[in-house]
Amino acid sequence: MAFGKNKIIKMKNYIFRTILLLTLVNSTYGESCFDKLRIHIADAKVSPEFKNFIKNDPDGLYVLQKLTYSSEAIRTDVGVLKFYKNLVSNNIEGLGTTLISKLNDAEIVEFASTYKNFSKIDLEKFVANEEFIDVWKKWKDRNVTSLEDIALYQKVCSLNIRNISFDDFYFKTRHQIKKASNPTKFAPEVFEAWKKGVGHEADIQSVFVKYGLEPKIDYPPCDGIWGIIKKDPPKAGDFFDRFQTNINIDGSYGSVCPSDFSYTLPSRALKENYINIIENSGDYFYFKFKFKSTYTSSLEYREAIPWFGKQGESIQVKLPNKLDDISKQIEIVEKWKLEKGKWVQVLGNAGSDLFSSFTHLKNLPTDAKTFLTAKNWDNVILTKLDGDLANTTLKSAIDAKPQLIDAWEIVSTGSESVRRNTANLEKLNDFISATGMEKPKLISSFGNAKSPQKWVGMKIPESNLDALHDGFKNLPPSKFDAWTPDHKAQRWANHKKGNPDADFNTWSNKYDGNIDKANFANNGVNDYFSTLTGNVVKEKSYTNISINTPDGVQSFTRRLDIVDEDAFKGIEFKEYSSGKVYRSPDIKREYVLDGKLLQDDLLDDIEWIFKGCEPSAPLRTDLEALGITVTLLP
DSSP, rough: OOOOHHHHHHHHHHHHHHHHHHHHHOOOOOHHHHHHHHHHHTTTTOOOOHHHHHHHHTTHHHHHHTTTTTTTHHHHHHHHHHHHHHHHHHHHHHHHHHHHHOOOOOHHHHHHHHHTTTOOHHHHHHHHHHHHHHHHHHHGGOHHHHHHHHHHHHHHTEETTEEEHHHHHHHHHHHHHSSSSEEEEEEEEEHHHHHHHHTTTHHHHHHHHHOOOOOSSSSSSSGGGEEEEEEEEOOOOOOOEEEEEEEEEOOEEEEEOOOOOOOHHHHOOSSSHHHHHHHHTTTOOEEEEEOTTTTOOOOOEEEEEOOTOOOOOOEEEEOOGGGGGGGGGEEEEEEEETTEEEEEEEEEEEEEGGGGGSSTTSOOOHHHHHHHTTTTOOHHHHOOOOOOOOSSSHHHHHHOTTTHHHHHHHTSSSSSHHHHHHHHHHHHHHHHHHHOOOOOHHHHHHHSSSSHHHHTTTTHHHHHHHHHHHHHHSSSSSOTTTTTTHHHHHHHHHHHHOOOOOOOOHHHHHHHHHTSOOOOOHHHHHHHHHTTTEEEEEEEEEEEEEEEEETTEEEEEEEEEEEEETTTTTEEEOOOSSSSSSOOHHHHHHHHHHHHHHHHTSEEEEEEEEESSSEEEEHHHHHHTTTTTEEEEO
């Protein structure tokens, strides 16, 4: 092979530099460092770009030697090597040591990629102020990379103003920041304006306008507050209130409500107030409430920023929960509704008047009346509940546990025997508590049920179904009657087998909604059986079938849906509303026993019919491997 003169010279120079540097490294740092460098250069796995850099750049090996004790990912990243070459040539190698101590490998690569072409003056700023690296590390994902922006964030990121850090401020202002024309510069600039405090809302609004936000439309920064006054749990006797458009109390905000006054709407600086509501013919509600002794979480007390042309400055509170999630831990003492421009009291000192015309509702305890008032039901449903409360057992149950009214509402369209049954209501209440299932979905599902009492009986939490299945999954295969607890447990286990992430509430509602709608299992078999001729029988059992189990050889009974005794043929009929039949443990036991029936010549043929569903791929493979015929029917 012939080499040109220039190539020979380059090779000689490369070999000379390599030998010289490796000799220097060996004498200075010892054989360990020498061996590492030699191995890295010779390693065939490194990229050609890396080898070319080491080979052709006069400082290549020197830079690599500076990174010997960093990770392989750093040592072999050419971008990082070139960045370090820039540090070396500018004689600011101390920055490299700082980076290695503060950043992980991926961050070093990103830092090098961002700043590899920076001048010596700019790079020295990172040495003069090591906090710049910390700021870059924390805020780089929000495009804080220029030295100007880093300096802005470094100025504010350690501040804590009126019990709110810049991090807190950024989070509470995240929606406005995202909307700004330049989010990176908007965040520290609006913080500086907000930092000035009460009386400087005009400065904040100027920053909003500068970055394309509209103070008349966009909410103020920092959740609309000047800061956090304190964080304390509510005290006994403290009252709070809130305005809202929803009929039932919700949301996470309110205002303190001293005994001698209530903060006006303008002082709350709400974007939406009752004037807008009147103009749009909507509803508006006012709630005054207090916390029960069971509520111990702290509230944030804050002062509202004047905004939307309102005076602000009310003392508001922010809850760590939504009011509708803790309804059992609050007591509504007043509720008002805006009707035709006038406020009408719905609940309060004369709250009992709301039910004064009802025989039994008027005698409910205060907690139950409060619970019922929040529902804002019309007289039709109130009259039905009043009639049901003539049942003293039901009345006593609701007196003691007002939330049973929710359960009653779910079955209110059912018969008296269903809705006046306190066991039904307790079962539904326990189910809701265990699953968190949404009430509207339960109401809809109950409305579709052909057998309401069965529907209630199937309200079994997932953990209870799993326990049921655990109790029989290792027993001989059984054909459970449709829409019984065992049947539901078996179907849920099968569905979960093929859908590990399945949502129990969705599946349960669908299963319960189909109760007695078509009686899939029985009707499907009956319809198919009616098409057969000859000596065919239904539900024939074969006893004392011995198979191997983890506990040794055991004898079981196998019951098939249909048997043609002249043809020695058995038929297993599957009709699953879920659309798929999976290889669950109980299904597996069935086909293992079927295989044994064929092996022992008790039957010549076994067919599994899937109507409106299909076997999973593993199940079909196992069935066909045993010689079982698979038939799909629409």
